[in-house]
Amino acid sequence: MWQLINVAVLALLILAAPAKAASLRDPTMPPVGMTSVNTTHSGTAESLVLNSIIQGATGAxxxxxxxxxxxxxxxxxxAIRYIGANEVxxxxxxxxxxxxxxTEPNKKR
Structure with a gap:
C-alpha cells in the first residue's frame, strides 16, 4: 500500500515540476518594474562607457x-577634449x- 502511495506522490511531483519551473524568475534580471535606461548629461538614453585607452606613436x-x-x-x-592614461x-x-x-597596490596619500 505504501509503495502505491509513494509512486502516486512521485508521479504528482514529476508532473508538477515543469509548471513550477516555468514560474521561476531569472535571478540575473533586475526586479520587476525597474528600468535600466541610463541618461547622460545631454539627456540621451545612451550612456558612455570608456572601454579602453590606447597610447601609441600617433597619439592616444x-x-x-x-x-x-x-x-x-x-x-x-x-568634442573629445583630452585623452589621458586613465581618463577622457x-x-x-x-x-x-x-x-x-x-593588480595595482593601494597608494596611501
Whole structure:
C-alpha cells in the first residue's frame, strides 16, 4: 500500500515540476518594474562607457562604447577634449574614467 502511495506522490511531483519551473524568475534580471535606461548629461538614453585607452606613436585613442575615437572627435554632439592614461575629458565637462587596475597596490596619500 505504501509503495502505491509513494509512486502516486512521485508521479504528482514529476508532473508538477515543469509548471513550477516555468514560474521561476531569472535571478540575473533586475526586479520587476525597474528600468535600466541610463541618461547622460545631454539627456540621451545612451550612456558612455570608456572601454579602453590606447597610447601609441600617433597619439592616444579611446575606445568608448566599443568605438575608436581620437582627441578632437565628436561624440554625442560634443568634442573629445583630452585623452589621458586613465581618463577622457569631453568639452561639455563630462569625465570618463577607467577602473583602477586590480593588480595595482593601494597608494596611501
Amino acid at each position: 585613442k579611446a575606445i568608448i562604447n566599443n568605438q575608436l575615437y581620437r582627441q578632437g572627435a565628436r561624440l554625442q554632439g560634443t 575629458l569631453l568639452a561639455d565637462g563630462r569625465r570618463l574614467q577607467l577602473f583602477k587596475k586590480i
